[in-house]
Amino acid sequence: MGLFRRDKTSERLDELDTFIESEWKPAEEDSQAAGRAESTREQLARRLDTMLDRRGIMGTMRSQLRKADLKFTVAEYLILHVVLAAALGAGGYIFRGSFGLILGVVLGFVLPRVYVGIKQGQRLKAFEDELPDILNLWVNSLRAGYSVPQAMEAVAKEAPPPASDEFRRVVSEFQIGIPVDIALNNMLARIESEDLDLVFTAVNIQREVGGNLAEILETISHTIRERIRIKGEIRTLTASGRASGTLVGSLPIFLAVFLYLVNPPYMGQLFFGPPVGANIPVISIPCGWPILALGLIMMGIGAAVIARIIDIEV
Numbered sequence: 001m002g003l004f005r006r007d008k009t010s011e012r013l014d015e016l017d018t019f020i021e022s023e024w025k026p027a028e029e030d031s032q033a034a035g036r037a038e039s040t041r042e043q044l045a046r047r048l049d050t051m052l053d054r055r056g057i058m059g060t061m062r063s064q065l066r067k068a069d070l071k072f073t074v075a076e077y078l079i080l081h082v083v084l085a086a087a088l089g090a091g092g093y094i095f096r097g098s099f100g101l102i103l104g105v106v107l108g109f110v111l112p113r114v115y116v117g118i119k120q121g122q123r124l125k126a127f128e129d130e131l132p133d134i135l136n137l138w139v140n141s142l143r144a145g146y147s148v149p150q151a152m153e154a155v156a157k158e159a160p161p162p163a164s165d166e167f168r169r170v171v172s173e174f175q176i177g178i179p180v181d182i183a184l185n186n187m188l189a190r191i192e193s194e195d196l197d198l199v200f201t202a203v204n205i206q207r208e209v210g211g212n213l214a215e216i217l218e219t220i221s222h223t224i225r226e227r228i229r230i231k232g233e234i235r236t237l238t239a240s241g242r243a244s245g246t247l248v249g250s251l252p253i254f255l256a257v258f259l260y261l262v263n264p265p266y267m268g269q270l271f272f273g274p275p276v277g278a279n280i281p282v283i284s285i286p287c288g289w290p291i292l293a294l295g296l297i298m299m300g301i302g303a304a305v306i307a308r309i310i311d312i313e314v
Contacts, residue, residue: 066190068119069162077112084108099289123162124193130163131195132228135221142214148203149174166191180207195224238310245306249299 061074072080085108092100134155141151149171156167166187173183184200199220206213260267269278270288280287 063189064113064116064120067123067192068116069123069165070116070119080112081109084111099285124191127162127166127191128193128195129228130160131193131199132221132225134159134163134167135199135217135224139214139217139221142217148180148207148213180204195220195227234312238312241306241310245303245310249303252295252299 061077065072065074065077070077085105088104088108089101090104092102092104094100096103137155137158138151141154142148146154152167152174153171156164156171158164159167169190170183170187173186174180178186181204184203188197188200199217202216202220203213205211206216256267270291271286278287279285280290
């Protein structure tokens with residue numbers, strides 16, 4: 001049932017995108033030919049996207065793209081996977097044969113997901129860094145006599161992105177009659193921030209039982225600022241551990257590249273088969289590639305352990 005409700009929320013958010021873009025973005029002034037070409041492409045992408053969505057297999061991808069604020073449909077995102085996998089697989093096959101083909105295809109399917117994850121992290125960090133200032137602006141608007149929707153509209157106009165984009169979308173949902181609590185929950189679905197969850201919980205409680213929302217938000221803003229300050233101190237204290245992890249993880253890579261540049265035949269014995277090097281028995285794969293894969297796996301485990309040690313909850 002939880003997954004079903006989440007899918008319905010995603011569908012509702014997608015239905016709102018068209019209204020929000022037309023409400024807050026200027027119309028494009030293009031030539032008729034370019035407009036027809038764009039319209040055809042959008043129609044094909046929308047039909048494929050709708051077909052995939054009806055099969056119920058793309059809700060997670062849609063949610064990830066929304067959190068990263070990437071203007072891709074699910075169909076375009078899947079096509080990007082296929083094209084990148086084909087290009088990297090062809091390049092890998094040219095240089096390293098079957099092994100390069102497999103490696104290129106795997107990278108082609110992994111790299112877009114890694115990029116989306118990085119964009120999500122960057123956007124979330126930018127939003128959380130802006131949140132105390134956003135709350136101060138919200139508090140000042142409430143004290144000036146604005147209602148909660150009016151104060152959020154002021155935030156949407158004055159705050160920098162990505163906060164301004166998210167609050168614009170919430171205000172647009174208000175304008176088409178969506179209840180406040182649902183609009184706020186929709187924003188939490190796009191910005192998974194504990195601080196923002198605390199803010200919206202306070203807003204919902206104030207709407208039900210009353211109270212001075214400006215004072216509540218001001219207290220929350222102070223708390224968030226203190227948490228950011230403490231996190232900065234923790235990052236300073238754990239800088240040595242993070243530097244050690246980076247050094248230990250990068251040293252083998254730089255050493256391998258250095259040895260290959262200085263003495264290519266020596267390193268070539270690992271990564272090229274006979275007559276230069278040796279293959280694994282029974283399998284015609286140079287012995288260096290499994291060793292390299294095992295080393296990378298162990299380095300990844302070590303990096304994960306170090307990251308876990310220095311990840312202190314505040």
